Amino acid sequence: MNALHIESLHYGVDGQPILRGIDLSLAPGEFAALIGPNGAGKTTLLHCIAGVVSPDSGYIRIGGADLQSEPLQAKRGLGLSIDPSRLPPVLSVRECLKLFADARGLPAIPPSTLALCEALALTPVLDRWLGQCSLGTRQKVGIALGLLGEPSLLVLDEPLNGLDPPSAYALKEHLRHLCGEHGTTVLLATHSLDIAERFINRAMLMVDGRLHRDWSRQQLDAIRAHPDRSLEREMVEAMA
Numbered sequence: 001m002n003a004l005h006i007e008s009l010h011y012g013v014d015g016q017p018i019l020r021g022i023d024l025s026l027a028p029g030e031f032a033a034l035i036g037p038n039g040a041g042k043t044t045l046l047h048c049i050a051g052v053v054s055p056d057s058g059y060i061r062i063g064g065a066d067l068q069s070e071p072l073q074a075k076r077g078l079g080l081s082i083d084p085s086r087l088p089p090v091l092s093v094r095e096c097l098k099l100f101a102d103a104r105g106l107p108a109i110p111p112s113t114l115a116l117c118e119a120l121a122l123t124p125v126l127d128r129w130l131g132q133c134s135l136g137t138r139q140k141v142g143i144a145l146g147l148l149g150e151p152s153l154l155v156l157d158e159p160l161n162g163l164d165p166p167s168a169y170a171l172k173e174h175l176r177h178l179c180g181e182h183g184t185t186v187l188l189a190t191h192s193l194d195i196a197e198r199f200i201n202r203a204m205l206m207v208d209g210r211l212h213r214d215w216s217r218q219q220l221d222a223i224r225a226h227p228d229r230s231l232e233r234e235m236v237e238a239m240a
């Protein structure tokens, strides 16, 4: 069964089409990047998958459950990184993690989340108010919240933005471990092609609300192995 299956997805605002017929399937354990120019529709697609906005037509199935007709079952397996601007400023990092653990039905902040916090250098700020944390720190908290409870499908919007290099490295290694060892599926939207191309095993180029090009694991391996090729260059050529 696919971790994510999308068919003929359309979405628009005020009569303006934003997503123009998306078909996409991700298998368990796939580590996929959604790339593309500004305004292509990447965030909108992630918001449709997370149920933040409802598509005008089409289907989204998460782990076999239809997002529209079985939303609770579909969202049970989904983790979404939280935008740092939406974190409550008057809660401490620990209180916020605890709140999300409660919402997932967990008795406490799971050890795996505390281990991720340690890897992301969040441990020293666990008792600091979110309103007093830097943007990069809140970005890390938003990621830790999305990963809490080890959901089987992770949807991350620009997770590497604002992360210092050691934290970005720790996050990539953590995600790679989740995909490889736990069969977690990751879909992340990113502009950090130079970083992403080294660890993803699938890349999809979105242009003007459509998936324009898809690179498989084998094609990415060939790009990595060639001294003159890069995903950045492939993307520019695909858009020419």
Ligand SMILES: Nc1ncnc2c1ncn2[C@@H]1O[C@H](COP(=O)(O)OP(=O)(O)OP(=O)(O)O)[C@@H](O)[C@H]1O
Binding pocket: 013, 018, 036, 037, 038, 039, 040, 041, 042, 043, 044, 045
């Ligand atoms: N609520 C909204 N109302 C009107 N237009 C919107 C709304 N949300 C998104 N759009 C438009 O939809 C298009 C796609 O936006 P989206 O944020 O999904 O793109 P993106 O690929 O994530 O871009 P970026 O790389 O810049 O983050 C843009 O033209 C944007 O202006």
